Amino acid sequence: MNTAVDRSLLKSAFPFPGCNAAGALLPEVPADLERCTTVARYRQHQTIYFEGDSADAICQVVEGCVMLYKLLPDGRRQVVELLGQGDVFGFARGEERDCSAETLTDVRVRFIDRRSAERSCSFQRILARRMLIQFEAMHEHAVLLGRKSAMERVASFLLRLAPDTDQPVISLPMTRQEIADYLGLTIETVSRSFSELKRRGLIVLEKQDRVRITRFNAIEDLATAC
Amino acid sequence: MNTAVDRSLLKSAFPFPGCNAAGALLPEVPADLERCTTVARYRQHQTIYFEGDSADAICQVVEGCVMLYKLLPDGRRQVVELLGQGDVFGFARGEERDCSAETLTDVRVRFIDRRSAERSCSFQRILARRMLIQFEAMHEHAVLLGRKSAMERVASFLLRLAPDTDQPVISLPMTRQEIADYLGLTIETVSRSFSELKRRGLIVLEKQDRVRITRFNAIEDLATAC
DNA sequence: CGTCGATTTGACCTATCTCAATGAGAGTGG
DNA sequence: CCACTCTCATTGAGATAGGTCAAATCGACG
Numbered sequence: 001m002n003t004a005v006d007r008s009l010l011k012s013a014f015p016f017p018g019c020n021a022a023g024a025l026l027p028e029v030p031a032d033l034e035r036c037t038t039v040a041r042y043r044q045h046q047t048i049y050f051e052g053d054s055a056d057a058i059c060q061v062v063e064g065c066v067m068l069y070k071l072l073p074d075g076r077r078q079v080v081e082l083l084g085q086g087d088v089f090g091f092a093r094g095e096e097r098d099c100s101a102e103t104l105t106d107v108r109v110r111f112i113d114r115r116s117a118e119r120s121c122s123f124q125r126i127l128a129r130r131m132l133i134q135f136e137a138m139h140e141h142a143v144l145l146g147r148k149s150a151m152e153r154v155a156s157f158l159l160r161l162a163p164d165t166d167q168p169v170i171s172l173p174m175t176r177q178e179i180a181d182y183l184g185l186t187i188e189t190v191s192r193s194f195s196e197l198k199r200r201g202l203i204v205l206e207k208q209d210r211v212r213i214t215r216f217n218a219i220e221d222l223a224t225a226c
Numbered sequence: 227m228n229t230a231v232d233r234s235l236l237k238s239a240f241p242f243p244g245c246n247a248a249g250a251l252l253p254e255v256p257a258d259l260e261r262c263t264t265v266a267r268y269r270q271h272q273t274i275y276f277e278g279d280s281a282d283a284i285c286q287v288v289e290g291c292v293m294l295y296k297l298l299p300d301g302r303r304q305v306v307e308l309l310g311q312g313d314v315f316g317f318a319r320g321e322e323r324d325c326s327a328e329t330l331t332d333v334r335v336r337f338i339d340r341r342s343a344e345r346s347c348s349f350q351r352i353l354a355r356r357m358l359i360q361f362e363a364m365h366e367h368a369v370l371l372g373r374k375s376a377m378e379r380v381a382s383f384l385l386r387l388a389p390d391t392d393q394p395v396i397s398l399p400m401t402r403q404e405i406a407d408y409l410g411l412t413i414e415t416v417s418r419s420f421s422e423l424k425r426r427g428l429i430v431l432e433k434q435d436r437v438r439i440t441r442f443n444a445i446e447d448l449a450t451a452c
Numbered sequence: 453c454g455t456c457g458a459t460t461t462g463a464c465c466t467a468t469c470t471c472a473a474t475g476a477g478a479g480t481g482g
Numbered sequence: 483c484c485a486c487t488c489t490c491a492t493t494g495a496g497a498t499a500g501g502t503c504a505a506a507t508c509g510a511c512g
Contacts, residue, residue, distance in 0.1 A: 070369050072450050078372040080365040091358050098362045121347040128354045131361070132317050136324045138364045139306040143296050145371035146304040146410030150500065176459065184372030189500060191460055208459070208509080224298050376468070402491060412469060417492055434477080434491070453512105460507070467501085475492070482485085 064107030
């Protein structure tokens, strides 16, 4: 099933559902862990686990998009990671999950028993390599949250989802509320930013959840170094 | 030199210089990597590397505090991680460092050759475990940047640095500018928040870089779930 | 066609930023 | 020991990006 190991080098921490679809590549799990592994299916907008749940299994996205978020006591929510094919999540320092995990699309998730995973050398290697990718994505996200304007955040977000210049149509797997919670904005500000981009002719909203980037360079300029 | 392995479980991603000083514990490197390892010293406010430098060695803080930051083209800066004893940094997805590393205090850094590290199973294990800790810190940081008010950010920051209720005096290893760049605020807002806390009697500024928390609970309330 | 949830738009408000001035502390040299 | 200077921090006054609240519009679905 898992032929090549370098699959772990695929770009990722990249939440767009179709982004890797072309190759339909399966993420890698070393043979010695195959038997400690389950794959489960989830529908869109289902919760995989909640913050505080006991963390006995490590998870990997086989297919689809997942978001990790944290809640403040008064209900404010921050999406802390967007995950796509191959990304790992659900490992924890202590015994509890430090944030909640919810699906953005229909998803297949592989669960790997935590103790077995800790024993498997090859899995540790894959895990560490994966985490690098997610580290960089989180650094970028911190810059976005700490230092970018609303417009810059939305533009950066679009670029993050735009597969390529020659693939300028994005199917947003997220509601405005989820986008807002990822970008540290309100739903109204996200909406106004989209409208402004539309007014300036940089994007076309083909459907509510379908964006065509018409002037890629202009979006790049707005994003201030994605 | 490295007797116990569980040292890697010590709390960390915790930037306060004196936080682990009591035990004077050295972070762990497996024996098989000892010879691929160098330890270097840096003075306060020295750059270890810049974003874009080639990433040929992984780094670990042996002693002191380090910050990782990214710059936007127009000079805006975001500090993306604060690191203390035992924390690892400088690994990269590609060939280049994704952010810059600068010392906050006098620092000792251990460099581990990247290729050797990738081959060492025990190091991968330590690395993965360390990264978990830093992951959680970064999630917390994203919540702070995306969803907390200025006051909440400053209160959370103080709690992060306060070793304990019975150790209420904090020596800030950072300038106001560095704090502002970590919290996603301006220097003025940080300063005003400190003044407000002082006015309300929750802290005393014994020196510019020395804060005594006088009403711990009140700070905790302000921080909104640290 | 009617209903319901999600999105967009408008009007207003406020937390934080910006710009500018003042103050405090550390180091230097007379 | 006392100016002098330099950097960093504080404070004030005014501007503004983005938040809040409320209303209008859209789109999917029965």
